[in-house]
Amino acid sequence: MSSPSSKAQEAREAVAGRLREMRLDAGITGRELAVRCGWSESKSSRIEHAKTPPSDADIRAWCEACGMPEQAGDLIAANRQADSMYVQWKRLQRTGLRRLQESGVPLYEQTRQFHAYCSNVVPGFFQTPGYATALLSSIARFRGTPDDVSEAVAARMERSHVIREGDHRFAVLVEESVLRYRIGTPEVMAAQLGYLLSAMALPSISLGIIPFSAPREAWPLETFTIFDRQRVHVETLAASIKETQPSEVALYLKAFGNMKKVAAYGADARALITEAIAALD
Template sequence: MSTDFQNARVALGARLRELRVEAGLNGKEFAARIGWQRSKVSRLENGKQTATEADTDAWAAAAGFLEQASDLRARLRGLESQQRSWRRQLAAGHRPVQDRYVVEYQQTRAVRGYEATVIPGLFQTPDYARYLIDANITLMQSPRDTEAAVAARIRRQEVLYEAGKLFRVLLWEGALYAFVCPRDVMVGQLDRLVGLIGMSTVELGVVPLGAPLPLTPKHGFWIFDEERVIVETINTELCYDSVDDVALYGRVWDGLDTAAVYGPRAHRLIARARRAIAPA
């Protein structure tokens, strides 16, 4: 079973548990109401068993949230791997995708990432995330669940404070100047980046404009535990887990890293962008 599939299944289980709790029932009571063995309720909630559409429909009805049946069905359709259409993933809105990311980052110890045009979700402020998610909702014509999606995205950031994890992230300097939000929101976002420098779990590098590069930076990508790579395109999320693909993206990251600056030098580049956006 692929890691992505299991992460999505765990996220679905967490949502099922939320609905049961909101209904005010414990596991035994819910099992009795829905007519199942208690063990099945437990397996579904803990991501140990793949639900069917009949299961999710029955769950929504038993919890008294029939309006959630379509959301649960859409989450089921998102249990894919390797190549996942954003349109299909976002059929129930952005929150289910963000919930899956929360699980994925919780289960990962080391990440190497690169972004060329946007501040990574792992480092975003709520206001910055809100503008990005709103814009993507409009683009994809998906359900407008902005606030729930923002909350889930920010919850993902709890992993930054867990001992033993390491997030090595490279950011193209041009992303510091990309106005995807109002100036005051961008200023707050840049201040957030500065605050990450020096954290024990974060190594933030900035690839300067004009720096000699061993290769051209093409698109963002994320390497999880040196086992799989996630690449996001406009319409698709791609997952690669072959040894050759992981090694290839690792070499690309290493090449970009040779051009990146860290610590005080990265701080100066961020401060320069801040001054350009909001002159004193």
């Protein structure tokens, strides 16, 4: 896979390329387009070379200048998609962590089928208040965000009602390392692992654990969640990436399927969790 930031840039370049082709098809120069739009020729050049992202108004003006106003809607949608593909955490979390938790509620409530893979921490909808507090506190300290951890934890717990309410299904994979990483005190980890055992009993949840000893066809990846096989949210240290292109979604579904083949389920998965609890002593 190419890096998330480079893929976002590729999407911006695709929009810029479509705008350039539109100008060429209209048979006008960059200078003439600038005159028709009422801006500088250098701005036209920056937009065409993906140096400056166009606004919605810029795209409408460009399409009008080229005599193709009907193209504006699709181009605006593509431009917005490119802009949202790669969003830095510092932008998402600048007012604290609570609002970010709350912003995900509509998507969680409308999603019927979740595919989630976690290589580093327990998935958010399985987290206990103690575990979430320890994790979000460390994130807030690291990023220097406003201290609203208590409110963010409450919002995360509220968002997690989807595992027990409504028509939702969860296919979840975690690496065995997730069970062993110490997030919080041993007591916090014991409570969290115990909650995983109880969550596994819910009929809506399929939880697989990839053992350390499993032969790997797919290497450990960054954490990601697939919503209704239509969009993927990927989490890196620097940013949150959203993918909606069918080919990209299919790539993550393929990776999920490959990792699922070597995951432990049922009694074998419970044994891995109970071993991790015992190791806390």
